[in-house]
Amino acid sequence: MKKKIVVLTGAGVSAESGVSTFRDSDGLWEQHKVEDVASIEGWYRNPALVLDFYNARRAQLATVKPNAAHRAIAELENEYDVIVVTQNVDNLHERAGSTRIIHLHGELTKVRPENCCNDRDGFSEEAVFDIGHDSISLGDLAPNGAQLRPHIVWFGEAVPKIESAIDAVEAADILLIVGTSLQVYPAAGLYAYAKAGIPIYIIDPKDVSIRDGRIHHIKDVATKGMEEFKNLIKSKN
Numbered sequence: 001m002k003k004k005i006v007v008l009t010g011a012g013v014s015a016e017s018g019v020s021t022f023r024d025s026d027g028l029w030e031q032h033k034v035e036d037v038a039s040i041e042g043w044y045r046n047p048a049l050v051l052d053f054y055n056a057r058r059a060q061l062a063t064v065k066p067n068a069a070h071r072a073i074a075e076l077e078n079e080y081d082v083i084v085v086t087q088n089v090d091n092l093h094e095r096a097g098s099t100r101i102i103h104l105h106g107e108l109t110k111v112r113p114e115n116c117c118n119d120r121d122g123f124s125e126e127a128v129f130d131i132g133h134d135s136i137s138l139g140d141l142a143p144n145g146a147q148l149r150p151h152i153v154w155f156g157e158a159v160p161k162i163e164s165a166i167d168a169v170e171a172a173d174i175l176l177i178v179g180t181s182l183q184v185y186p187a188a189g190l191y192a193y194a195k196a197g198i199p200i201y202i203i204d205p206k207d208v209s210i211r212d213g214r215i216h217h218i219k220d221v222a223t224k225g226m227e228e229f230k231n232l233i234k235s236k237n
């Protein structure tokens with residue numbers, strides 16, 4: 001029976017592909033107001049500004065590629081039963097070959113009608129469709145006649161996939177956390193669902209906020225950190 005590894009990733013795993021993180025010195029939230037581009041209030045206040053923000057990120061996604069960290073995570077599937085739980089809305093895990101991915105915060109290449117569902121129940125997958133790296137504008141309507149909006153979980157909105165992420169972490173034999181500042185909940189609280197006694201690894205070049213004796217901090221960038229992680233778990237097997 002293959003050991004179960006859950007890999008929780010954040011913006012840092014895509015940084016070496018040229019995708020900005022959010023809270024680093026050159027991060028997205030240094031250049032844009034979160035409340036303007038990543039909240040439902042911001043959407044109702046100025047939807048054109050929000051569409052422009054995600055159109056620009058979607059266009060940039062077409063110009064970047066998965067890096068060695070994304071590929072190393074995908075290659076873990078050769079020996080382990082792997083689930084990737086990502087906060088990232090990019091499709092770099094898919095493009096690197098990972099086959100089981102839970103997108104907690106939505107997906108940049110997807111859109112849905114703005115009124116398709118209420119925030120409590122989340123949305124029905126049928127209403128969501130893929131537009132690749134294209135742009136959407138005001139007036140672009142869904143089959144139900146509603147304005148299309150990015151399929152992104154904005155601050156204050158429900159995180160419909162959190163239950164399946166918790167189930168995955170609870171079943172894990174090894175938890176690996178890569179490139180997240182662990183400041184945004186409920187994702188930042190997922191590690192607490194890990195079974196007692198399992199090893200938890202964090203790859204981040206900066207100091208990490210959580211204090212937990214089980215945690216082994218690999219203080220490096222994702223590409224190099226994944227090499228160290230693979231050697232560590234090999235030596236333990």
Ligand code: APR
Nearest residue numbers: 010011012015021022023087179180181184204206221222
């Ligand atoms: N390799 C590994 N980690 C890195 C690298 C790298 N090359 N570069 C930066 N990091 C680390 C940073 O030190 C930081 O701890 O990645 C982390 C990025 O943190 P954030 O910018 O806060 O991104 P993230 O944790 O993914 O944000 C969570 O917040 O804004 C919302 O919805 C958005 O999903 C996002 C959520």
